[in-house]
Amino acid sequence: MKDIQAEINKGRRAFIKKVLEGTIAGSLLLVIPAGAMDIPEQITGMREEDGPFIKKKKFAFIVDITRCIGCGSCCVADKNEYNVPDGHYRTWVERYVIDYDDNVYVDSPNGGLDGYQVPREDVPEANVRDTFFVPKLCNMCEKPSCVQVCPVGATYQTDDGFVLIDQKRCVACSYCVQACPYSVRFINPVTKTADKCTWCYHRVRKGLLPACVNVCPVQARLFGDLNDRESQVYRILHEPHVISVLKPGMGNKPSLHYVGLRREVV
Amino acid sequence: MRGLAETATAAAGYAFPNDLHIHWSLMIVLYPYITGIVAGAFIVSSLYHVFKIKSLEPIARFSLVFAFAFLACATLPLLNHLGHPERAFNMMVTPSSTSAMAGFGFIYSAYAIVLILEILFIYRPTMVALKDMSTGFMQKLYNVLAIGSDNVSPESLALDHKIISFLAGIGIPMACILHGYVGFIFGGVKANPLWATPLMPVIFLLSACVSGIAGIIVTYMIIMKVKGREVDLECIRTCIQYLWGFFILDFVFEMLELFSHAYMATHHWETLHELYWGPLYVSFWILQVLVFSVIPFLILTWMNLFRLGDTLVRIFAPLVSLMILFQVLLMRWNVVIGGQLMSKSERGSVYFHPEWLEKEGILPALLIMVLPLVILYVLSKIFPFWLEDDPVASEPTAG
Amino acid sequence: MQPSYRSKYNTHVIRIIVILVVLAIAGIGVRAMMIPESFGRYGHYRGEAVVDEMNREIRNGTNASCLPCHPYIKEMHFSGIHKTVSCEFCHGPVAAHIQDGKVIDKLPKKQGEAIKTLCLRCHNQIIRARPRESIKMVEMPKHLEDKKVGIDHTCDQCHNVHAPLMWVKQAKAMMGVVEEEAKQ
Numbered sequence: 077m078k079d080i081q082a083e084i085n086k087g088r089r090a091f092i093k094k095v096l097e098g099t100i101a102g103s104l105l106l107v108i109p110a111g112a113m114d115i116p117e118q119i120t121g122m123r124e125e126d127g128p129f130i131k132k133k134k135f136a137f138i139v140d141i142t143r144c145i146g147c148g149s150c151c152v153a154d155k156n157e158y159n160v161p162d163g164h165y166r167t168w169v170e171r172y173v174i175d176y177d178d179n180v181y182v183d184s185p186n187g188g189l190d191g192y193q194v195p196r197e198d199v200p201e202a203n204v205r206d207t208f209f210v211p212k213l214c215n216m217c218e219k220p221s222c223v224q225v226c227p228v229g230a231t232y233q234t235d236d237g238f239v240l241i242d243q244k245r246c247v248a249c250s251y252c253v254q255a256c257p258y259s260v261r262f263i264n265p266v267t268k269t270a271d272k273c274t275w276c277y278h279r280v281r282k283g284l285l286p287a288c289v290n291v292c293p294v295q296a297r298l299f300g301d302l303n304d305r306e307s308q309v310y311r312i313l314h315e316p317h318v319i320s321v322l323k324p325g326m327g328n329k330p331s332l333h334y335v336g337l338r339r340e341v342v
Numbered sequence: 343m344r345g346l347a348e349t350a351t352a353a354a355g356y357a358f359p360n361d362l363h364i365h366w367s368l369m370i371v372l373y374p375y376i377t378g379i380v381a382g383a384f385i386v387s388s389l390y391h392v393f394k395i396k397s398l399e400p401i402a403r404f405s406l407v408f409a410f411a412f413l414a415c416a417t418l419p420l421l422n423h424l425g426h427p428e429r430a431f432n433m434m435v436t437p438s439s440t441s442a443m444a445g446f447g448f449i450y451s452a453y454a455i456v457l458i459l460e461i462l463f464i465y466r467p468t469m470v471a472l473k474d475m476s477t478g479f480m481q482k483l484y485n486v487l488a489i490g491s492d493n494v495s496p497e498s499l500a501l502d503h504k505i506i507s508f509l510a511g512i513g514i515p516m517a518c519i520l521h522g523y524v525g526f527i528f529g530g531v532k533a534n535p536l537w538a539t540p541l542m543p544v545i546f547l548l549s550a551c552v553s554g555i556a557g558i559i560v561t562y563m564i565i566m567k568v569k570g571r572e573v574d575l576e577c578i579r580t581c582i583q584y585l586w587g588f589f590i591l592d593f594v595f596e597m598l599e600l601f602s603h604a605y606m607a608t609h610h611w612e613t614l615h616e617l618y619w620g621p622l623y624v625s626f627w628i629l630q631v632l633v634f635s636v637i638p639f640l641i642l643t644w645m646n647l648f649r650l651g652d653t654l655v656r657i658f659a660p661l662v663s664l665m666i667l668f669q670v671l672l673m674r675w676n677v678v679i680g681g682q683l684m685s686k687s688e689r690g691s692v693y694f695h696p697e698w699l700e701k702e703g704i705l706p707a708l709l710i711m712v713l714p715l716v717i718l719y720v721l722s723k724i725f726p727f728w729l730e731d732d733p734v735a736s737e738p739t740a741g
Numbered sequence: 742m743q744p745s746y747r748s749k750y751n752t753h754v755i756r757i758i759v760i761l762v763v764l765a766i767a768g769i770g771v772r773a774m775m776i777p778e779s780f781g782r783y784g785h786y787r788g789e790a791v792v793d794e795m796n797r798e799i800r801n802g803t804n805a806s807c808l809p810c811h812p813y814i815k816e817m818h819f820s821g822i823h824k825t826v827s828c829e830f831c832h833g834p835v836a837a838h839i840q841d842g843k844v845i846d847k848l849p850k851k852q853g854e855a856i857k858t859l860c861l862r863c864h865n866q867i868i869r870a871r872p873r874e875s876i877k878m879v880e881m882p883k884h885l886e887d888k889k890v891g892i893d894h895t896c897d898q899c900h901n902v903h904a905p906l907m908w909v910k911q912a913k914a915m916m917g918v919v920e921e922e923a924k925q
Contacts, residue, residue: 114842115806128783128791145871147863149830156834157800163349165359171870182356182689191862195869207870212358221533227444228432232786242790245432245777248425250347250365251443257533259358259686263347263365268425278797287801291827293863294875326532342688435775438785459757466753491753498750505754 115284119301122283130236130281133301136309137275137286138319139211142336144296146171146209148191150288155189157276157287164262165189166273167213167288172340173199174206180340210341211297213288214239214260214273215322215330222252222261222272231270237331238277243269257326275299348700350683353621355690364682364694368707369419371674374524374546375553376416376714378670381521382554383409384457384513389584391510397580404727405558406461411718413454418710423702442523442530449523453516460509462487463502465725467494471733472726483724494734521550528677535610536617536681541599545673548592553670555585556663561718563660565727575652578659586642589666593635596673613684613691621683621691626676634669638662800836801829814903821904831859831902853895860896 117123125131146169154160154167169188173181173196181199185192192209195201220239222231230246233239246269253261253270264271276286280299284290289299300309312335313319320337321330334341347363383405389395390402421427437444462469470492473484491498525546528537559581566573600618603611618626641662645655684691697703726732782788807828808815818824829835832848839845851859866878882892888899901907 115802118803128788142872143875145863145875146868147830149827152830153801153827153834156829156837159800163359163362168359170356173870180689182687184356184359187359192868192870193858193861193865195867201869204869208872209870224440225442225531227438227441227446228429229436229438229780229785229787230432230790232784232790234791235783240790240794242787243793244790245429245436245787246426247429247432249420249423249443251441251527253347253360253365254531254682255533257686259360262360262363263425265347274794278795279799281795282799284799284803290801290803291830293823293826293830295825296875342686431775435772436780436785455761462757489753489756491748491756493746493748493750493752495744495746495750498746501751501754 117283118285118290119280119283122280125281129234132303133236134303135237135275135280136300136302136313136331136333137213137216137289138298138300138309138312138333138335139213140296140298140312140335141208141210141338141341143294144169144209144211145294146188146192147293148188149291149293150211150297151187151189153287153291154273157279158271159266160271161265164264164271166260166271167211170210170212171196172206172208172210172338173204174340175199175203176205177203178205206338208338210334210337211288212258212260213332214275215258215328215332216275218329218331219327221255221257221326221328222270225251225255227251238275239272240274240277241270241272243267246270257323257328258330348694348696348702350692350694353683353691353693354616355685356687357685357690357692358687361682361685361687361690362692364679364692366423366678366682367694367700367702368696368704369423369702369710371671371678372419372707372710373416373423374521374678375671375674376412376419376710377521377524378546378550378553378674379557380409380413380416380554381517381547381550382552382556383412383558384517384554385551386555386558386581386584388510388514388517391506392514395580397574397576400574400577400729401558401562401581403464403725404562405554406457406464407721407725407727408558408561408718409554410457410461411714411721413450413457414717415710415714416450418713419707422706422710442527445523446527449516449520453513453520456509456513456516460506460513461725462489463506463509466491466502467499467734468726468732470494475733487724518547522547528681531681533686534681535603535614536677536684539599539603541595542677545592545595545599548588548595549670549673551588552585552592552666555581555588556666556670559585559663560660560667561715563656571728571730573656575655578655582642582645582655582659582662585663585666586646589639589642593639596635597631609688613688617680617684617691621693622676622680625672626680630669630672630676634665634672638665638669641665798836800834802835804828806835806839817901817904817907821901822906823902823904826863856897856902857895860900860902 119133121132122130125133148169150167151165151169158166160166165187167187168184170182170184171188171192175181181196183196188209188211216237216239218237220231220233223233223239226232227249228245228247230242231239231252232242248263248269250263250270253263256272261270261272263269276284276288279286286297286299289297298309298312300307302310302313304310313333318336319333321333322337323330323342347365348367350362350364352362386398387402387405387409390398421430424430431447433444434447437447466488469484469488471494473481473488473492476484522543525543528534528546529539529542531537559578563573563578603614641658644650645658645662650658679694682692683694696707698705700706777787777789779788780786783791804818804824804827814828818828832838832850837846838848861881863876864878866880868878871878885892885894890899896902896905899908
């Protein structure tokens with residue numbers, strides 16, 4: 077029994093190797109790396125999608141700041157998923173504190189990666205009018221300025237609306253980092269290329285939720301299909317809710333939506 | 343992390359966690375500085391070749407070679423900055439039509455071709471003469487630089503002259519495009535309120551002219567001093583005139599940009615205000631504006647409104663030019679670095695102090711700034727910069 | 742007197758034009774060779790880059806990915822109130838634990854004080870930014886004082902980390918306290 081299993085594994089590895097070397101051309105898109113298939117699908121129907129792009133679904137990402145508890149699970153999952161080097165953040169959680177004099181205090185120690193263990197010391201507890209957490213990630217703009225400014229076509233927008241980075245062509249000129257109004261981009265010191273949140277495109281294509289959505293214990297991050305009228309994201313976006321996007325004046329048309337966003341949030 | 347983006351320290355308020363890095367540091371300060379000097383030096387030579395300002399003749403050819411020496415180094419800071427310099431040609435292989443940066447390779451190459459051709463044509467009679475006077479390697483080199491032709495008949499020179507006028511003619515718009523375009527690389531970044539202004543290309547262009555003229559004055563006077571020769575003061579006086587004119591425009595536009603930001607007082611002004619009176623206070627208000635703009639401006643006004651004695655010109659011309667060279671460098675710093683010191687969170691700023699030994703630190707920056715001068719020195723062994731060293735310059739047809 | 746020249750009056754101009762043309766053609770040729778094959782297939786980018794991105798390693802699994810091998814924890818965790826909390830948040834990514842269906846390394850589990858820090862990351866009342874609808878919080882050390890235990894007690898001494906209410910309920914049942922809401 078063990079031997080058979082080993083044999084299968086060997087076969088599979090050999091197969092993947094062949095594919096990676098390009099001997100089995102054309103079938104590239106169908107490859108699912110070892111391990112992924114063992115996990116039950118979270119986004120039903122995704123594993124039937126086999127074209128270069130997602131056809132049947134239109135994904136939306138919603139962050140509900142009325143639910144976020146600032147635990148930083150998302151940040152931890154994200155760092156683990158991508159081995160993000162220290163000091164750089166694909167996603168982070170901010171803490172807002174607004175006092176009765178309408179002063180706004182924001183902080184995000186280590187991007188919220190270590191959680192929030194202590195209250196802000198510089199704002200007297202009694203003077204706090206409102207306080208909440210705001211998770212941040214790539215806004216997946218419909219009109220992304222990073223794609224516009226990339227000189228070599230290394231940052232691109234796929235037909236299914238994801239803004240991704242070609243790690244093999246990026247020259248790391250940092251122009252996209254400058255152009256992003258949301259500061260979600262950085263230059264990864266390991267790969268020496270631009271890097272940013274991809275809404276876990278590799279997971280989504282294999283039917284799994286983005287890592288941060290998957291770990292959120294309070295459903296403050298939601299990811300789903302807008303073509304499915306029964307989905308939670310469809311309902312939230314089409315029922316009366318306080319929904320907005322960040323920096324709408326930039327004209328980037330983010331497709332990341334925030335529920336319960338307050339006007340102080342930038 | 344070392345090398346790719348330098349670390350900044352939080353100054354005030356809240357900066358987005360990714361904004362604690364300065365992605366464009368010294369190298370990107372040098373890049374517009376060097377291209378600016380190139381464009382400015384070219385304009386000086388065009389003043390002679392196209393606009394026939396006769397008193398600039400002594401430095402007309404020098405400024406072209408000077409421009410070339412800097413042009414040869416203009417890409418170095420960029421290459422040093424890139425995370426993957428080996429992929430630099432991707433910019434020309436698959437340029438994106440929507441990117442303001444993608445055009446640089448093409449504009450730079452086109453401009454380099456025009457500049458090189460103009461130098462070759464202008465120097466051709468000299469090269470032919472020098473070829474006959476030299477031996478061995480130098481003879482071969484001069485033969486190549488004369489493009490293997492020894493024909494200096496009036497017919498041939500007339501053709502050259504036409505081509506030179508043409509090259510100088512298209513060179514002016516190209517120099518303007520080269521540098522105006524560099525300004526647009528910044529001016530087109532809508533996410534950065536300090537950069538995103540249509541005035542940016544104009545300011546860059548004007549400061550380019552200013553730095554080019556100032557650079558020429560300083561190097562010309564230093565070289566003359568070293569060689570123990572007499573400086574052509576008429577030429578310097580003309581340069582100072584142009585320097586004054588361009589600097590007035592430059593300074594006015596710089597202040598106008600700030601003023602209109604302040605007057606219109608959109609929500610960006612709050613951030614900009616914090617920036618100008620916070621991390622940029624010393625480098626902008628004290629250094630750039632007060633010390634290196636107002637004082638040179640007063641000196642220049644004085645020099646132009648009164649006819650100073652020769653000694654005073656000999657002292658103040660290089661002094662004021664040096665100050666202006668600093669002004670432009672500070673302006674590049676305050677724009678490039680300054681723009682990144684305010685976080686896109688709109689409620690925080692950071693401090694940045696360059697390191698000496700980083701990949702993009704002060705030492706590499708100094709090396710890159712010295713290199714054009716080294717190249718200039720090497721070129722001086724090949725191209726006689728000054729008319730009195732030129733075997734054919736005494737003939738009226740030359741140049 | 743006209744001196745004689747070896748070259749014609751425009752030789753150099755023609756040579757320059759030829760050089761420029763050759764350079765331009767060479768440039769165009771080299772460029773054509775350097776463009777990746779799949780570039781421009783779907784847009785101004787390398788088509789295969791999408792495949793590269795898709796084939797990125799999945800390092801976080803889901804809670805379901807731990808089930809086959811940890812049935813005991815599964816039973817507790819999934820029937821407990823912590824079922825929405827991610828195993829991998831507390832233990833690390835599955836990729837550091839399992840590769841090709843085999844255990845390659847042990848995942849860390851927190852002990853003692855570290856557990857307390859971990860729990861308080863989500864349950865500390867002192868952080869007021871947490872919406873009460875999302876989570877129940879405790880005030881430290883009041884929570885322990887209420888239970889009349891020393892404040893050096895760690896959370897896992899009374900709460901099962903995987904199903905925090907399990908023992909609490911058991912204790913209540915033993916003491917005859919009736920559970921009104923069938924929450925668990």
